[in-house]
Amino acid sequence: MKLDITLINDLKEIILSSVFKVLGVIAYVIAAWLILKIILIVFKKALKLSKISVLNEKINENDFIKSFQVEIKLGAILLFFIKWISVLIIIIIGADIFGMDKVSSGVGEIISFLPTVFAALLIVLAGIFLGSYFRNALKKMLSSFDISGSNSISTVVFYIVLVLTLIIALNQLGVNTAIITNNLTIILGAALAAFTIAFGLGSRDVIQRLIFGFYSRKNFEIGQRIRIKKQEGIIVHIDNITLILQTEDKKIVYPIKKIVNQKIEILE
Template sequence: MQSVTQSLSQGLNAFFAFIPQLIGAIIILIIGYVVAKILQAVVSRVLKSIGFDGWMERSGIKQYFDRADTRQTPATILGKLVFWFVFIIAITMATDALGIQQVSAVFSQLIAYIPNIIAAVLILVLAGLLAQFVAGLVRGATGIDVLGTVAQAAIMVYAIFAALTQLGIAVQLTAPTFLIVLGAVALAAAIAFGWGARNVAQDIVESAYARRGEAREKIERQDGSAEDRPTARPTPRKE
């Protein structure tokens, strides 16, 4: 009986000792949630005010959001990412307060990985803007849409693999796969360019043959007129 009473007493003491930790963790979660929601609203409004959605649309990245059939704008999505970043920090602090080291270690690793995600997103956004700019320059300089599309695709392919490298996803496969994809893009561009320029090449060849035929006819006419021309007889010399 005494042992049962002692065990019950120890359990109650442990429970009451755990209550302050639990209350502290709940307070941390509440404060973290409020701060995360405030930062989410601020980030979304600031991004919308500076025209971030327009940048994403010009870079060609917004079309992926449209294909995903999401009603969220890029600025809103980034605001939600900020919310979860801050709230995960709050969860990590709460688990530390509860003394749950395993969960805290997992969330700490996730927090350390978030900057890589942000860097990868920035790489894609900046590469999208650069790809649009370069594609416009190429189309304006050459007048060929295919070359502009190829330049844009090459930049975006490189940016995708750079983002994957930043995320640490299959880094050992990044370089060979990039070369394969880039070669495939170049081959497809060459085929598309050749197929699209076949009429132009045909016109060039036909015009070259036409000029050659005209030159040959002109030479033949000159030779014929020279043969039909009467030869001048020499005048007798007076002695």
């Protein structure tokens, strides 16, 4: 029986083609691995030159992040994204070279989504810093007015800002947040109304002290010699809360609201 030469030649071509394809895949994987290593080395050096460690320290000094007792390594996060974006790009190129169109299109969709995830993370990080800034600023302002509960009020403001930025981040990811937004609007509206009423009732004394302080500073000044009843001395301090009078042998602290109702003689 004669062997079919055509069948043998076809089988030979298939084997050779498969061998060359396998060798091509191995060569591509080795080349891709080397390229990936070079990319990561370049970006590591670039991150060191950019002094990202300074920003990293500021992030980890944030009170909210400290509360989780975790250390955020911004450089490692950036390298993670760079590494996997590079890997996915290498996979797409390899899939196109070796005719795997479905793999190429699937990985392409993943790559197109990664920048969206990164942007959402940046939004959350910005929200944490913005909320912390508003919390600290509001806390200082309320404390200067001697309003009780300044810490609680400023913390609530921080979480409101954080929740709003989380909603924006979810929208960035394509999540439908309409239900969350509608319910949150109602809750925030009710909370704001309650806070406004409580703050308005609780701040009457503060406003009164501000008016008294303005009146006192308009009529008196530090270094001025005055007499209050039988006490004679020099004004050494005056603000919205107190007036301090230095007599010959002692300092007397007068509440500012009593100063307004006192008969005071200006001696010089």
